[in-house]
Amino acid sequence: MIDSAKHPYKPSVRDAAAGFCILVIAGTAAFAAGSPDPEPAPAESAAEDKTAAVTAGTPSAFSEMAQKSTIVAQVMPAASENAPTVSKAGERLAAGGKDETPLEEQIEIDQILQEEEQLEEAPAELEPYERLGMSLDDWNLILVNKEHLIPEDYEFELVDTDDWQRIDERVADDLEEMLQDCRDEGYVPIVCSGYRPIDKQERLFEADVRKFERQGYSEDEAIELTAESVAIPGTSEHEIGLAADIVSEGNQRLDDEQEDTETQQWLMENCWRYGFILRYPRDKEDLTGIGYEPWHYRYVGYEAAEYIWEHDLCLEEFLGITEPIGDYEKAEEEYEEEAENE
Numbered sequence: 001m002i003d004s005a006k007h008p009y010k011p012s013v014r015d016a017a018a019g020f021c022i023l024v025i026a027g028t029a030a031f032a033a034g035s036p037d038p039e040p041a042p043a044e045s046a047a048e049d050k051t052a053a054v055t056a057g058t059p060s061a062f063s064e065m066a067q068k069s070t071i072v073a074q075v076m077p078a079a080s081e082n083a084p085t086v087s088k089a090g091e092r093l094a095a096g097g098k099d100e101t102p103l104e105e106q107i108e109i110d111q112i113l114q115e116e117e118q119l120e121e122a123p124a125e126l127e128p129y130e131r132l133g134m135s136l137d138d139w140n141l142i143l144v145n146k147e148h149l150i151p152e153d154y155e156f157e158l159v160d161t162d163d164w165q166r167i168d169e170r171v172a173d174d175l176e177e178m179l180q181d182c183r184d185e186g187y188v189p190i191v192c193s194g195y196r197p198i199d200k201q202e203r204l205f206e207a208d209v210r211k212f213e214r215q216g217y218s219e220d221e222a223i224e225l226t227a228e229s230v231a232i233p234g235t236s237e238h239e240i241g242l243a244a245d246i247v248s249e250g251n252q253r254l255d256d257e258q259e260d261t262e263t264q265q266w267l268m269e270n271c272w273r274y275g276f277i278l279r280y281p282r283d284k285e286d287l288t289g290i291g292y293e294p295w296h297y298r299y300v301g302y303e304a305a306e307y308i309w310e311h312d313l314c315l316e317e318f319l320g321i322t323e324p325i326g327d328y329e330k331a332e333e334e335y336e337e338e339a340e341n342e
């Protein structure tokens with residue numbers, strides 16, 4: 001079994017998410033209090049600070065009504081019983097409900113609860129990668145697909161894998177560790193494709209186009225069909241050394257049956273621990289532009305891989321792209337225009 005503490009420095013997504021929530025709530029309280037100090041304040045003193053912020057004219061996260069009700073409650077608690085929209089506590093009291101909490105305190109509690117509700121209802125403005133504090137410029141998050149062609153100036157160093165394939169040197173140790181752990185479990189993974197220079201990708205693509213043409217398709221149809229399963233040259237992660245096609249010794253064909261092999265099942269379940277994701281998952285074809293490939297692993301780093309795995313995302317979704325993938329031709333035109341302008 002794989003020790004989940006293998007990478008103890010890697011915080012779990014759940015921890016990170018919890019930390020994020022705490023940070024946001026604390027940050028909001030600090031903002032409401034007009035203080036840059038993000039220290040979480042105890043509920044009571046936070047409420048006092050909010051009142052201070054209101055009186056000092058500092059921007060507050062609270063609604064005007066909530067602010068007024070706090071002031072009213074503090075200045076003349078009895079008056080707020082007559083105010084119809086003061087708060088839930090006020091309503092309860094007005095309706096004759098038995099609430100033994102002092103009104104002033106109850107109003108403050110209600111405000112804190114209201115604030116928390118608002119936070120929960122607020123649309124998630126941050127994309128997953130942003131929540132993890134990552135940037136689109138991070139080398140391990142580079143997006144390569146039909147809409148995102150490999151930048152011309154993209155640079156990387158390659159090293160050999162044990163399987164005579166080449167891979168980006170920043171990825172090699174994690175790949176080897178994953179393969180070794182997989183072997184230690186009794187399976188036989190084989191890297192059948194690592195780095196692939198663009199001319200090799202072109203030959204591969206061309207060969208498939210010819211295959212479809214022989215089956216009677218027009219050239220355009222053949223290109224379209226090929227592009228569903230083979231990355232168009234210039235849009236393959238193999239060309240930047242961040243992807244590895246890994247097969248099982250028992251089935252070395254790149255087909256759906258790959259997922260039935262024990263080797264592949266182990267890899268799909270554990271790859272995230274080493275910073276890899278299954279790049280073209282089932283049912284994400286609209287977003288990735290490539291059909292299900294239970295053998296193509298892409299390096300994105302531990303944290304991103306764990307998040308993607310836990311939330312069942314594809315890389316596009318992790319990067320905030322939730323629209324179906326667009327037209328390659330258009331992307332290519334834009335890419336060429338950009339290159340000309342530079």
Ligand SMILES: [Zn+2]
Pocket residue numbers: 193238243244245295296297
């Ligand atoms: Zn591949």
